[in-house]
Amino acid sequence: MALVISKNWIGGEWSIPMNGKTIINNPSNLQEQVGTVNLSDESDVLQAEDAARKAQKKWAKLTGAARANYLNRMADGLKENLEELATLASSEMGKPIGEMKGEVNRGIHLLRYYAGEGVRSNGNVIPASDVNVMQYTKRVPIGVVGIITPWNFPVAIPIWKLAPALICGNALIWKPAEIASLTATKMVEIFEKSGLPAGVLNLVVGKGSDVGKTLLEKVNLNAVSFTGSSVTGSLVAQTCAKRNIKYQTEMGGKNAAVVMNDADLEKSIPMVLSGAFRSAGQKCTATSRIIVESGIYDEFIEKIQKGVAELNVGPALEENTYLGPVASKIQFDKVKSYVDIAHKDTTIVAEPKLSINSEGYYVSPIVVTGADSDHQLVQEEIFGPMATILKANDFDDAIRLCNKTVYGLSASLFTNNLSSAHRFLDETEAGMVRVNQETAGVEYQAPFGGMKLSSSHTREQGQAALDFYTETKTCAIKYF
Numbered sequence: 135m136a137l138v139i140s141k142n143w144i145g146g147e148w149s150i151p152m153n154g155k156t157i158i159n160n161p162s163n164l165q166e167q168v169g170t171v172n173l174s175d176e177s178d179v180l181q182a183e184d185a186a187r188k189a190q191k192k193w194a195k196l197t198g199a200a201r202a203n204y205l206n207r208m209a210d211g212l213k214e215n216l217e218e219l220a221t222l223a224s225s226e227m228g229k230p231i232g233e234m235k236g237e238v239n240r241g242i243h244l245l246r247y248y249a250g251e252g253v254r255s256n257g258n259v260i261p262a263s264d265v266n267v268m269q270y271t272k273r274v275p276i277g278v279v280g281i282i283t284p285w286n287f288p289v290a291i292p293i294w295k296l297a298p299a300l301i302c303g304n305a306l307i308w309k310p311a312e313i314a315s316l317t318a319t320k321m322v323e324i325f326e327k328s329g330l331p332a333g334v335l336n337l338v339v340g341k342g343s344d345v346g347k348t349l350l351e352k353v354n355l356n357a358v359s360f361t362g363s364s365v366t367g368s369l370v371a372q373t374c375a376k377r378n379i380k381y382q383t384e385m386g387g388k389n390a391a392v393v394m395n396d397a398d399l400e401k402s403i404p405m406v407l408s409g410a411f412r413s414a415g416q417k418c419t420a421t422s423r424i425i426v427e428s429g430i431y432d433e434f435i436e437k438i439q440k441g442v443a444e445l446n447v448g449p450a451l452e453e454n455t456y457l458g459p460v461a462s463k464i465q466f467d468k469v470k471s472y473v474d475i476a477h478k479d480t481t482i483v484a485e486p487k488l489s490i491n492s493e494g495y496y497v498s499p500i501v502v503t504g505a506d507s508d509h510q511l512v513q514e515e516i517f518g519p520m521a522t523i524l525k526a527n528d529f530d531d532a533i534r535l536c537n538k539t540v541y542g543l544s545a546s547l548f549t550n551n552l553s554s555a556h557r558f559l560d561e562t563e564a565g566m567v568r569v570n571q572e573t574a575g576v577e578y579q580a581p582f583g584g585m586k587l588s589s590s591h592t593r594e595q596g597q598a599a600l601d602f603y604t605e606t607k608t609c610a611i612k613y614f
């Protein structure tokens with residue numbers, strides 16, 4: 135693959151920012167350079183603000199149907215370039231190619247779904263108290279929106295923000311994660327071909343602590359949509375609250391899969407494994423805690439051991455890879471530090487020896503027992519291929535353990551008991567709750583987001599995204 139360089143796209147022009155460079159090596163094979171990320175400074179961010187402000191009003195004046203045409207062409211472009219984009223993204227951040235193609239496909243569906251919103255109802259007629267008054271609501275664009283995204287879904291997360299924001303008539307300044315900036319550049323090159331008017335979408339590549347901070351502190355934004363860690367999210371929220379900028383922060387998780395005595399283990403184990411280890415555990419909805427009812431505990435351990443032994447760890451571009459490397463040196467060091475803690479404090483149930491021919495950021499999938507429910511392995515987001523098993527005495531104990539976390543993103547129950555299923559959906563403190571399905575996995579047409587420290591209590595995707603990217607105007611006309 136030819137070397138890729140990141141660029142900014144501001145006001146419809148490509149430029150290479152000059153505030154330093156980061157070399158990106160393929161996490162599946164550190165000998166292979168994928169490209170160079172060129173970093174922006176404050177002046178690039180301010181230029182993007184200017185471009186977005188100039189473009190927004192005209193974009194908002196178009197009909198929803200006209201904006202939808204652009205989104206549909208963006209989807210067409212992604213479809214034509216699916217293989218190339220997925221290959222670049224897998225090489226940049228290590229997600230297995232099969233999953234990455236699925237992610238690009240998700241992006242295509244998201245764009246088409248939100249294109250449809252351009253011609254759907256955007257308000258309600260509300261009876262007025264007075265005679266001869268027509269009172270109604272309409273959604274209006276919020277203005278210029280800052281979009282700050284993480285690296286773990288380098289295609290789908292940006293699109294689930296960009297697509298609803300654009301269809302609602304906003305102009306955008308997008309700052310992707312540093313280690314997903316090559317993919318971001320390629321995506322915007324594809325989107326450019328849709329003919330999007332200059333300044334409606336602006337890409338500014340750079341460090342969070344620099345470009346992200348400037349965007350939040352110096353730009354006259356009307357809204358910010360952020361996905362990333364809870365630590366950064368809390369900074370984003372504080373800055374936005376001080377400046378009265380509308381914000382949403384979608385953040386970390388410590389998600390539990392609960393397996394009851396009556397679960398169908400043959401069907402449940404593959405879903406638990408997929409939730410914990412696909413994408414090397416680097417999904418905000420990944421299963422990080424497995425809570426198992428005591429009656430099947432020993433059988434479950436035996437089966438999960440066998441299941442983990444069969445997982446294929448390998449380079450992201452090999453089709454039969456189940457989990458690839460973690461995304462970067464920072465991720466590798468962080469996950470390894472938790473693996474060291476596991477070796478010191480817990481019993482290792484599964485940690486197969488790896489045999490891979492290339493040097494990369496590979497971490498063996500690891501399952502542990504023996505950590506109590508307060509232990510840092512059970513409480514902190516690891517964001518890697520590690521799961522901790524906890525034993526529950528009964529259903530109530532399982533719910534107690536499941537809710538014993540500061541996070542509240544997703545949770546799953548495996549059971550054949552209808553009452554347990556309903557009680558779980560009622561009593562679990564998480565935004566995404568599922569029965570007999572893995573903790574990871576979202577549908578673009580349904581609201582997505584968390585409770586507690588996982589979110590600013592806003593929701594993305596589905597119709598919920600339209601609420602964030604618009605303001606509601608209540609209109610009234612008296613006629614005589």
Ligand code: NAD
Nearest residue numbers: 283284285310311342343346347362363366384385386418
């Ligand atoms: P991160 O918080 O380090 O970075 C996220 C984004 O914020 C990046 O673009 C980064 O450059 C930027 N940033 C960093 N510091 C900033 C600052 N001071 N001001 C403004 N922007 C700043 O997160 P990450 O490592 O990229 O992503 C992993 C995290 O994302 C995990 O915690 C994961 O759970 C979370 N995540 C959440 C969801 C969700 O929808 N809830 C989805 C995916 C990932």
